[in-house]
């Protein structure tokens with residue numbers, strides 16, 4: 035159990051910076067998820083913490099120890115790899131016992147630990163099998179078991195669910211979450227899937243091009259995205275973005291000049307930003323309303339998901355999506371009237387993408 | 392109907408040609424083995440005969456009148472020694488090359504395949520003589536390791552490259568040093584590759600002619616080196632000469648049949664993928 | 666040698682203290698024996714040979730720097746030019762026979778789908794024989810008075826040949842023996858290439874209505890070219906350094922009719938102990954081999970698909 039501190043980390047592979055001047059504090063026993071699009075540097079950052087990749091500049095602390103030159107073998111961390119990286123020539127038992135054996139632990143102690151972990155993960159019946167004879171889900175559990183028996187300072191996960199089918203993924207997601215509450219160890223989990231991030235994390239690190247965009251709780255990241263990138267990346271379907279501007283006293287859609295009923299403080303913020311901004315509104319915050327009050331839009335596409343129905347349409351020339359109650363049975367070609375929940379919309383700077391405050 | 396008929400004929404034609412080529416390739420070997428079992432009168436019979444009473448007299452003569460058995464022992468010492476040395480040097484080297492992806496050392500070892508062996512032999516001979524090593528097995532074993540080590544490296548490289556990087560990393564996280572990763576993780580995973588490399592190294596070292604020709608002395612003479620002397624007196628003892636040739640040819644043939652499936656990789660030293 | 670062009674980016678560098686990093690240290694330790702061996706047995710002798718090439722050694726053990734004298738002597742040496750001719754005559758003759766024969770055998774083997782592994786390995790067994798043994802077995806077959814070869818000639822009504830005892834026939838004969846020895850090797854490589862060709866191309870050609878002959882010349886052969894060049898490189902390296910079979914069978918004779926550069930150089934070095942001149946000769950031969958390999962490698966890049 036340990037906290038992790040990254041200070042001004044920069045990483046290059048000889049070319050451009052993959053990670054630029056990144057600092058991050060992870061508390062002891064915290065479950066932190068690194069999320070971001072593929073190639074943004076999540077794995078690199080995780081591997082820097084693991085000691086598998088040296089930093090170009092900056093310092094890494096685990097606990098209060100600076101570990102820059104400490105090899106992975108001596109950092110007392112455990113890692114679950116995307117392809118599980120089980121040792122093909124060892125049994126499940128051997129895979130789990132290997133690290134303990136290297137540490138010179140007694141046979142009895144090893145046996146106790148391996149069996150306890152196996153029980154926890156429901157893999158006791160397979161202890162004598164080789165990885166080849168296991169299903170994907172079972173292998174994933176063995177990889178976790180190999181990490182758990184170590185009782186490490188920190189658990190690192192690099193997209194451990196991405197090779198599982200959708201149903202299993204949801205199940206294992208819940209199990210890892212439960213496990214983290216049981217083990218009370220610092221955990222870092224890397225994923226490109228924002229649903230995994232939202233459901234599992236105590237705090238989320240949203241990464242983009244090697245730079246932290248936002249580091250906060252899932253609620254905060256969802257409700258108060260720091261910039262347009264985070265707003266667009268978190269949430270599904272993605273947030274609608276519409277250009278707006280100040281026209282006289284009113285905030286209007288740039289596309290067709292239609293006035294939007296927004297709160298007064300937003301007018302001030304828009305004024306400060308030079309009168310133009312990008313409006314962000316999630317599909318669930320576009321509401322159906324009385325045709326006399328709302329904005330009329332013609333439905334282009336309907337996607338029923340069962341619990342909700344997604345409705346696609348054009349708003350002032352920009353494609354947009356609303357999440358509606360399936361009971362209203364929308365049809366393509368119909369005209370609907372919409373309004374936005376005034377307190378739930380976001381405004382972003384046109385140039386920097388930063389949220390306007 | 393006509394297409395299946397012609398396909399059938401095409402297949403037969405193919406088999407026929409294959410058989411003819413096979414006869415051309417195998418007949419000399421068969422002739423050699425047969426001659427080694429012929430009495431001297433049968434060997435020099437003209438027209439050459441296929442019908443004869445087999446005899447072991449050539450082999451008996453070889454063992455009784457020449458130190459051929461001790462040549463055989465020398466051959467085994469040299470070949471086993473150089474194969475072992477090739478494995479000991481080549482396995483860790485191949486592992487490091489695969490790990491670091493720095494390939495120039497592997498390329499450098501191939502230089503030995505392009506340069507005429509005599510170019511190395513001159514300096515070697517001078518060096519070994521100055522070190523007083525001529526007369527021992529070491530010059531021969533060391534010179535043959537120049538053949539075996541590159542074989543081991545080039546055979547094993549794709550095996551090591553085939554191990555997913557993440558397995559090495561998992562082992563690092565589990566607490567393995569690099570040396571331990573080689574011993575506990577990589578070597579068990581490439582075991583069959585090591586066996587194949589060893590057999591091929593053995594065959595190539597066994598077959599190599601030039602270095603023993605110069606570096607062996609009367610005490611360390613191997614079968615191949617001795618064969619040159621037998622050729623000198625050949626016309627008088629054809630049968631014995633063929634017995635020598637048969638005995639020398641036997642180990643590589645037997646071993647190579649064992650690994651025939653992997654032979655191409657070894658013979659081409661990574662020239663052909665797959 | 667296709668896989669020679671591996672990436673050379675060294676990625677195992679430490680963070681703070683790259684030199685004392687335990688990983689780097691262990692990697693160095695693991696590779697040290699092989700590296701030391703390579704330097705001691707390959708790199709150093711090579712450089713030593715270059716040094717030898719610039720010196721002359723008297724019988725009294727006296728060493729004298731002679732600059733380019735050994736190389737100048739080479740240019741005036743009739744035997745050198747003869748060796749060069751013999752080397753290249755043998756090279757082109759052997760290469761043509763082996764490449765053509767290898768492609769032919771490879772296609773036969775490729776079409777014989779139901780060949781057992783054992784039968785297949787019978788076809789490659791000549792490769793496995795030491796060249797010394799190959800030389801010995803052909804000596805008796807080619808013997809002018811008792812040999813099987815002349816008997817077979819007489820069966821088809823041809824006059825007997827002197828084979829390796831004839832200055833005219835010695836080179837074709839030796840090329841033929843080497844072809845017997847190494848054609849299966851070329852066939853193995855080409856077979857590997859054939860087996861890795863994309864099958865759908867042939868199906869497409871069939872659908873397009875191409876005849877088998879046309880398919881071979883227009884599709885199979887061009888796709889095989891890189892493999893064929895690879896086989897050519899590997900055979901060139903050996904053919905240009907032709908030694909074993911000649912040394913066993915003819916020692917360069919009759920006269921100097923089969924005196925390749927490698928055999929000639931060996932004799933100068935180890936029979937006349939003219940070390941400086943032999944080194945110069947061997948270095949010249951090495952340069953020729955490197956040159957041919959480089960040229961062929963360029964050709965391979967040109968025919969890659």
Ligand SMILES: Nc1ncnc2c1ncn2[C@@H]1O[C@H](COP(=O)(O)OP(=O)(O)O)[C@@H](O)[C@H]1O
Pocket residue numbers: 047052070071072073074075076077078079676
């Ligand atoms: N060993 C390496 N050498 C060179 N570039 C690398 C290496 N590892 C990762 N990269 C590059 O760094 C960037 C980030 O990679 P990574 O951290 O794996 O992204 P992800 O967020 O998808 O896990 C990518 O552009 C990748 O190409």
Ligand SMILES: [Mg+2]
Pocket residue numbers: 076077078193
């Ligand atoms: Mg990744």
